[in-house]
Amino acid sequence: MTEIGLTVNGVLRAASAEPRRLLSDFLRHDLGLTGTHVGCEHGVCGCCTVLFDGEPVRSCLMFAVTAAGHEVTTVEGLGAGGMSPVQRAFQDCHGLQCGFCTPGFLCTVTALLRDNPRPSEDEVLEGISGNLCRCTGYQNIIKAVHRAADLIAEESGEADR
């Protein structure tokens, strides 16, 4: 067991774990942050996606020891004081049913819109191509991404005024 410390959602957190501890399990079991979901543990479903130093990555394909000293944002950290525009857009557009895939989509889409505030339809499809959803049929998720882009634009417009 080694002591592993990293910044999660802006707070310095530490716990001891074996080197083989996946970041996904470290977040869920050692830090109690169960918002990050685990579907396949081989990189295919995207449910476990978190932001690692700001970039979306699979937390099931990284060891917690590798993440030590870095910054991780999980779904719990996306909406500081209320829901983020991306979260509200998913709610507005019915972009979820059971919600299992949702944390991964939210993290992926948050980074996508930060890098590309007005993605085209194709760019949205490419951006979420690595996240699987077994319920919604994707149409409402795609709508939610465009809606989130609108919300972010509106809100940053308001902030400028």
Place this chain on the structure above:
Amino acid sequence: MKPPPFDHHAPETLEEALEVLARTGEDAKVLAGGQSLIPLLNMRLAAPAHLVDINRVASLDTLEVTEEGVRIGALARHARVERSAQAAATQPLLRAALRHVAHPVIRNRGTVVGSLAHADPAAELPAVLALLEGTVEAASVAGRRTIGAAEFFAGPLESSLRPGELATGAFFPALPANAGIAFAEVARRHGDYAMAGAAALVTVDEDQRVSSARVAYLSVAATPLVLDLTGVLERRPPVTCDWAAAAAYARDHMDTDEDIHASAEYRRHLAGVLTERVLRAAAQQAL
């Protein structure tokens, strides 16, 4: 689906990394982006006693673009190389192929050099390195060596790196003058490993006739297959080239296998179709 136990080593310099690799030898695996190795560990298809995690070796996180080509350090992620405008200008085949490697989120972690070292016959980058006749740079406590692509890919999931050796970087030569490239593949879903894929490099002479045409294939053989189709195309201008003859030649010169994804015959068919498609596009670009 949890990885088996291992000793974790987190060297911060290349010297330290090589020293641990020398000590642990055959019992060790290098951990780069982990996007191929960690799934194997999670599924217990691999159980190395030691993992040498190179993610803290900052000196390997490099991307150098010169007139000669693109040199990619062992920690440069797919996404970094894909986004580099300089790399794309010097060797456009890199970006063209990287767009087919998994999904954007996987490309944020996976490394180009890790993909070469993994030597998956269905992976895009080994075919690109083979087509361009690039090299892999390897280091161990015994010294350094440069390995040509043809020698580097020894078999399916098998590189010619020796125990104790680390691939420190790879070099992809620049696009020559009067040349064009193209990449295409067929996969069941975007981002999946392809059932067949092809990359072409075509050069034209001063009379705008095809003076060289080579195609590298993925997913059709145990290692990247490179075919020289210059002779078949008979040094004609692209508009009069017999692309179908090149496709037929390619189909006849590969020994495809069947697996759960596709029959050998279907794979060969796809490779033929892709041959024509990438040759036409690369020739057009060369003009």
